[in-house]
Amino acid sequence: MLAAMSTAPLRSSPQATAAPRDRGDACPGSLRLHAADDGALARVRLPGGVLTVRQAGALAAAARDLGDGELHLTSRGNVQLRGLADGCGADLAALLDAAGLLPSPGHERVRNIVASPLSGLDGRGAGDIRAWLTALDAALCASEAARGLSGRFLFALDDGRGDVAGLDADVTVRAAADGRAVLGLGTSRPALAVAATDAPRAALVAAEAFLHRVRESGTKAWRISELPLPAGALAAEVRRRLAAEGIAAEPDEPAAPPASHAGGPPPGAIGSALSAHIPLGRLSGLQWRELTHVAAATQAGELRLTPWRGAVVPAPGLGPADADAALARLCATGLVTEPGSPWLRVGACVGRPGCAKSRADVRADAARTLAAAGRAALPLYWSGCERRCGHPRGDRIDVVAAPGGGYDLSAVRGGQQAPGASVADPAHLATALAAFSPA
Template identity: 65%
Template sequence: MLAAMSSAALRPSSQATAVSRDRSDACPGTLRLHAADDGALARVRIPGGVLTLGQAEALADATQRLGDGDLHLTSRGNVQVRGLADGCGAELAELLTAAGLLPSRGHERVRNIVASPLSGLDNHGLLDVRPWLSALDTALCASEPAQALSGRFLFALDDGRGDLAGLEADVTVRATADGGAQLALGSAGRALHVSSQDAPRAALAAAEAFLEAGRAGGTRVWRVAELALGADELTESVGHRLTVEGIGHERQARETGRSHGPLPGAVGDALSVHVPLGRLSAPQWRELTRAALGELRLTPWRGVVLPTPGTTAVRRTEALARLDAVGLVTGPGSPWLRVGACIGRPGCAKSRADVRADATAALDAGGALAASGSGRHQGLPLYWSGCERRCGHPRGERIDVVAAPEGGYRLSVVAPGHDEARTVPLDDPSRLAAALAEIT
C-alpha cells in the first residue's frame, strides 16, 4: 500500500479555479446506469481504448441484445451502450465480466486511461506505452484509495509524440528522449522526471496525492483543475509522496504539445479510420473486427486504429475500401474529421435540437467549408451542442454551435484573443458556411 502523503498544510492560491462539489460524482458506468430519454445508458471504460476481438464481439452482442444496436464512442476512447431497457443492468454486467471488461467492480468508473493509439505501430513514438498501460490499470484496480476517484478523473499515457498533451488530463505520463518519463499534473505548472520503470507507480501515487489534497482542503473535487492550489503546489506534494515511495524524481519544465489524432488511412503497421459523430452501427463494427489483427484501439478523437502487422499493401487497400463502403472515414480529406456533436434529441431531454441531424444537413449543404471555417480560425473543430453544457466537446480551440432557447443556433469561437461573448445566429443549418465566414 502506498504511504500517506505529508500532512503539511496546502496553501490556497488565486491561480487555481477552486470548486467544491456538493454531491458525489454521478458519471455513469456499467454498474451505475444513467437514465436518458432514449433509455438507460452504460459507459464502459476501455483503458487505452484497447479491445481484444473477443471483447469487441461481446460489446456488439451487448448492444444488439440489450441496447439500441449501435456503439457510441466517447472523447476518452470509451464506449457507451444506449437505449438499455429497465432491469437489464445485471445481464449487462455479466456479459462484460465474462469478456474481461469489468475486472474490478469497485474501480469500474475510475479506469479512465487514454494512451497514444499508434504507440508501437509506427516510428514516431519514443517507446511502446502498452507495458505502462497494463501496469497502471492493474495498480489502479488494486488500490483501495483509488476507488474514491471521480469518474471524470483522467490519466494519459503519451509515447513521446505529444498527441495527448492537449487533452488536459489530470495525470499525464510522457516518454522522454533520455529513456525516462515526465509526470505532469493538470494543464499547468512544472513536471517531475521519473524512470520509465517507475512511471505507472508514479502516476497512481499522483492520483492518490490528489485525493489527499482534496481531503486536506476540506472540499470535494473531481478534477485537478478544481483544487484550490497553485500550479506547482500539488506537484510539490506529489514529489514528497514519490520520495516516501522510494521513487526517484527531479523537477523539470513541462513539455508541451497539442492534442491530435492519427489521420485516416494506412499508417505504420495499422489502419486508421474516423467514425462520424462517434456512432458505430453493427455492420461497421463487424467490418472493423474483420480488418483488425488481434485487437482494436479506440481513440479519444472518436476514431479506431486497427493493428495490421505483416499485412500486405494490397490487403490493407482492400480493407480500407470495405471500411469506406460501410460509411467510415478512411482518408484525410473528409470534412467529418472536424465535426462533432453531443447526442442531442431525442436521446437527451435537455437538448433543444436534433443536433446530429442538423450537423449532417449543414455538412451536406456546405461541404468542406462547413467543417473548416475561414479566416484566421480556419481548421478549428466545429462542435454542435443541444444546450450550454456542451457535453463531450473537444478541448482547446474550437467553434461552438449551440442550440439557442429561441430556436436555431448561436456560433462562437473558443480561442485565445477571441471574444467568446461575440456570437452569430444561425437559423438554418444550410447557411452554416455564411455564418462561419461572419464569425471568423
C-alpha cells in the same frame, strides 16, 4: 439571416477553478447506469481505448441485445451503450464481466486512461507506452484508495508525440527522448521526471496524493485543477511520496503539446496500422462488425479507440494490397478512411432525442450541413445546449442550439470565446457556416 451576438469568455478548461458541489459524482459507468431520454445509458471504460476482438464482440452483443444496437464513442476513447432497457443491469454486468471488461467492479468508473493510439505502430514517439498502460490499469484496480477517484479524473500516457498530452488530463506521463518519463500534474508546474520503469507506479502515487489532499482540504474536488493548493504543493507531496517508495524524481518542465494534436491519427494506412474516423462517434452494428472483422484478420487481433472518435487497428505484417482492401471494406460502411473528408472537421454531442436538455437534433443538422464544414474557417462542434458536452479542446466554431430554434455561432481560440452571430432559421445554416469568419 445573421444577427450579432455577444458571448461570455470561456475558460481554457471546464475545471479551471474549484467548483462547489452539493452532490456526489454521478458519472455513469457499466454498473451505475444513467437515465437518458432514449433509455438507460452505460459507459464502459476501456483504458487506452484498447480491446480485443472478443471484447469487441461482447460490446456488439450488449448493444444489439440490450440497447439501441449502436456503439457511441466518447472523447476519452470509451464506449457508451444507449437505449438500454430498464432492469438490464445484471445481464449487462454479466456479459461485460465474462469478456474481461470488468476487472474490478469497485474501480470500473475510475479506469479513465487515454494513451497515444499509434504508440509502437508508426515509428514515432520516444517509446512504446503499451506496457505502461497494462501496468497502470492493474495498479489502479489493486489500489483501495483509488476507488475514491471521481469518474472524471483522467490519466494520460503519451509516447512523446504530444497527442494525448493536450487532453487536460489530471496526471500525464510522457515518454522523454532521454529514456525517462515526465510526470505532469494537471496544468501545474513543475513536472517530475522519473525512470521509465517507475512511470505507472508514479502515476498512481500522484492520484493517491491528490485524494489525500482532497480529504485534508475538506473540498469536493474531482479534478486536480479544482484543488485549492499553492503552486507546486502537490508536486512536492508527490515527490515525497515517491521518495518513500524508493522512486527518485527530479523537477522537470512539462512539454507543450504541438498544435496538430487535436485531430488524432489521420485516416488511412499509417505504419503498421489502419486508421478510420467514425462520424460523430456513432457506430452502427454493421460498422462495428466490419471493424472487428478487420482486426480479427490481423496478427494483433485488437482495436484501439481514440479520444478523437476514431479507431486504430494494429496490423503488423499486413501488405499494401490487403491494407487497401481492408480500408475499402471500412469505407463501404460509411467510416472515413481518407484524410480529405469534411467529417474530420465535425463533432457533436448526442442531442435529441437522447438528451432531455438538448434543443435540437444536432447530429442530423450537422449531417445536413456537412459540405459547409469543409469550407468553414475552423472545425465545427455542434451542441444542443450551452453545456457543450464532449467538446474538443482545440480551436473551433461552436454551433449551439438556441432557445426557440436556430443556432448561435461563436469562435473559440486558445480557450477564449469570441463574439459570434445567430442564425434564426436553421434552413440558412449551411450558408451561414460557410460565410462565418471568426474574429
